[in-house]
Amino acid sequence: xxxxxxxxxxxxxxxxxxxxAPLNFTTLDGDDYVxxxxxxxxxxxSKPNLHAFIKHKLSPAEPIYNELKSKHFxxxxxxxxxxxxxxxxxxxKMSRLADFxxxxxFVVTLRCEHSCPYCQVSRQSEDRAAYDMSxxxxxxxxxxxxxxxxxxxxxxxxxxxSMLNFDIVKYIVEEAEKIxxxxxxxxxxxxxxxxxxxxxxxxxxxxxxxIHISSSLDGPKELHNKNRPRPGGxxxxxxxxGIKRVRDKLGRDQVSALMTTTEASLEQPIEIINEYLxxxxxxxxxxxxxxxxxxxxxxSYKAYDVDEWLDFYFKGLEYIIELNRSGTFFVEQYAxxxxxxxxxxxxxxxxxxxxxxxxxxxxxxxxxxxxVYASDESRMLAEMGxxxxxxxxxxxxxxxxxxxxxxxxxxxxESFAGSAPMCSDCAFEPYCGSEPxxxxxxxxxxxxxxPTSSFxxxxxxxxxxxxxxxxxxxxxxxxxxxxxxx
Amino acid sequence: MADSIFESGKGIQATNFVIETSIYSLEVIKKxxxxxxxxxxxxxxxxxxxxECQVSFNQPLxxxxxxxxxxxxxxxxxxxxxxxxxxxxxxxxxNAVLAYAFSRTGLQSE
Ligand code: SF4
Numbered sequence: 001x002x003x004x005x006x007x008x009x010x011x012x013x014x015x016x017x018x019x020x021a022p023l024n025f026t027t028l029d030g031d032d033y034v035x036x037x038x039x040x041x042x043x044x045x046s047k048p049n050l051h052a053f054i055k056h057k058l059s060p061a062e063p064i065y066n067e068l069k070s071k072h073f074x075x076x077x078x079x080x081x082x083x084x085x086x087x088x089x090x091x092x093k094m095s096r097l098a099d100f101x102x103x104x105x106f107v108v109t110l111r112c113e114h115s116c117p118y119c120q121v122s123r124q125s126e127d128r129a130a131y132d133m134s135x136x137x138x139x140x141x142x143x144x145x146x147x148x149x150x151x152x153x154x155x156x157x158x159x160x161x162s163m164l165n166f167d168i169v170k171y172i173v174e175e176a177e178k179i180x181x182x183x184x185x186x187x188x189x190x191x192x193x194x195x196x197x198x199x200x201x202x203x204x205x206x207x208x209x210x211i212h213i214s215s216s217l218d219g220p221k222e223l224h225n226k227n228r229p230r231p232g233g234x235x236x237x238x239x240x241x242g243i244k245r246v247r248d249k250l251g252r253d254q255v256s257a258l259m260t261t262t263e264a265s266l267e268q269p270i271e272i273i274n275e276y277l278x279x280x281x282x283x284x285x286x287x288x289x290x291x292x293x294x295x296x297x298x299x300s301y302k303a304y305d306v307d308e309w310l311d312f313y314f315k316g317l318e319y320i321i322e323l324n325r326s327g328t329f330f331v332e333q334y335a336x337x338x339x340x341x342x343x344x345x346x347x348x349x350x351x352x353x354x355x356x357x358x359x360x361x362x363x364x365x366x367x368x369x370x371x372v373y374a375s376d377e378s379r380m381l382a383e384m385g386x387x388x389x390x391x392x393x394x395x396x397x398x399x400x401x402x403x404x405x406x407x408x409x410x411x412x413x414e415s416f417a418g419s420a421p422m423c424s425d426c427a428f429e430p431y432c433g434s435e436p437x438x439x440x441x442x443x444x445x446x447x448x449x450x451p452t453s454s455f456x457x458x459x460x461x462x463x464x465x466x467x468x469x470x471x472x473x474x475x476x477x478x479x480x481x482x483x484x485x486x
Numbered sequence: 487m488a489d490s491i492f493e494s495g496k497g498i499q500a501t502n503f504v505i506e507t508s509i510y511s512l513e514v515i516k517k518x519x520x521x522x523x524x525x526x527x528x529x530x531x532x533x534x535x536x537x538e539c540q541v542s543f544n545q546p547l548x549x550x551x552x553x554x555x556x557x558x559x560x561x562x563x564x565x566x567x568x569x570x571x572x573x574x575x576x577x578x579x580x581n582a583v584l585a586y587a588f589s590r591t592g593l594q595s596e
Binding site: 019020021022023024025027038050051054055083086087090091093094418421422425449451452 | 517520521522523524525565566568569571572575576577579580582583584586587
């Protein structure tokens with residue numbers, strides 16, 4: 001039975017005229033517009049050209065005509081495979097959906113010796129029984145991990161401070177390796193840690209089992225220690241020393257660092273970037289402050305609005321571009337994720353910038369007590385008493401029950417940007433995400449009202465800036481080309 | 487658009503647009519209004535071939551700001567109208583591409 005016309009139907013000879021292909025457009029600035037297609041290819045066109053094009057009044061003699069044609073925005077009698085090509089590109093971008101779920105996060109303990117004011121989940125407790133993951137829970141979690149059809153599986157350990165329950169980390173690594181002898185997936189391990197309680201024994205274990213270390217570095221000493229109080233006030237010193245020890249033992253590229261942005265960070269984008277350079281990193285992820293957990297409770301989320309953060313971000317980005325111009329290869333990683341979507345046919349698994357949303361599809365989180373959440377943010381929300389995105393418990397529910405639960409399918413369906421008001425018309429939709437957890441936390445529904453959404457405001461400003469930069473400066477474009485697919 | 491404004495001591499709090507539905511469809515008008523929900527709330531009333539659009543600003547505006555708001559709203563109406571043209575012409579093609587992209591097999595005719 002025919003459900004849709006074939007793609008060939010749209011490739012018929014057009015007798016000299018042209019047909020529009022599916023596209024969205026949004027203002028860039030002034031009289032310029034960005035148009036994009038479903039595969040994420042974009043073009044900047046002037047308002048008169050846009051109007052002429054859509055009203056079928058654009059002459060093939062106009063230089064923009066061929067650009068529109070080569071990026072599949074129009075189909076004429078010479079471009080009879082345009083729709084097949086476009087469909088193939090869209091399919092390549094969507095292919096990650098069939099291979100869900102690649103990232104599995106095990107929260108091995110909530111205990112932590114730091115007391116960071118913005119932290120959503122940690123507990124200053126000696127009570128191992130109350131806040132540590134048990135072997136029984138780990139076993140059940142692993143059963144679920146290998147139910148995922150993804151050929152590549154990354155198991156990430158988080159806390160609290162994950163190294164405070166390193167015995168269970170070892171247990172999970174060894175059990176996963178045993179299962180993988182049969183499963184033969186591309187299996188990787190990452191441990192997220194503040195490095196403060198790192199020992200030689202742990203380091204050796206990580207080396208022997210090729211566990212990547214993901215640490216936290218918020219910037220220069222004073223800022224880092226202010227953000228991350230611990231007994232002795234020496235978080236920065238321990239982090240820097242830890243990074244060095246990991247590099248010596250495991251290799252240079254076996255340690256990465258993530259920063260958390262706080263109100264205090266906003267004044268110091270250059271200093272933060274310089275700290276990353278000083279520590280030998282070749283990139284930084286300039287992150288917005290998470291709206292979850294204590295961050296909402298302590299009002300630190302509301303302490304600065306999205307425009308202040310954008311100011312911080314663009315100052316940082318500009319500085320990073322200058323570094324690259326003068327010969328230092330250094331990447332802003334959020335921009336790199338977006339540029340990958342703009343400049344390559346590949347999708348990215350980055351949970352915040354995917355639609356359908358990355359929850360469940362991109363990552364699953366196994367909490368210390370066996371509760372399973374659709375994303376890390378979902379479990380942070382749960383720590384505040386909102387268990388909206390709890391999919392079940394490893395001891396009570398199976399894979400099918402959790403992955404087809406209303407807690408997952410409801411928000412996925414309701415938040416889908418392709419059919420959401422404003423997003424469905426937005427030229428930036430192929431680069432953006434739907435973020436149902438963020439919108440639920442900040443606006444009370446999965447979809448969110450995009451004109452008032454700080455997620456939308458932040459991302460739209462970044463999309464516009466990145467395109468504008470590439471349009472106006474070819475050197476920036478070639479710098480950005482070096483950032484993609486790395 | 488013919489307009490009236492409602493002023494208080496603090497500035498202009500509301501205004502009224504009247505839009506001909508022979509020029510812009512109700513769908514287009516509503517989509518344009520949606521984009522400004524961060525600045526105002528809208529109420530619509532159909533009056534014959536026209537739509538009366540009551541705009542209440544979230545914060546009182548100066549006269550110049552109201553003029554800018556109207557200009558931006560006009561541009562958005564035009565853009566939404568063009569989007570409607572694109573959508574009418576390409577919707578079935580969009581569905582065919584999506585069907586191909588989302589499915590491994592089976593959604594297309596032989
Ligand atoms: S959230 Fe905003 S930027 Fe993203 S697709 Fe929707 S309207 Fe566009």
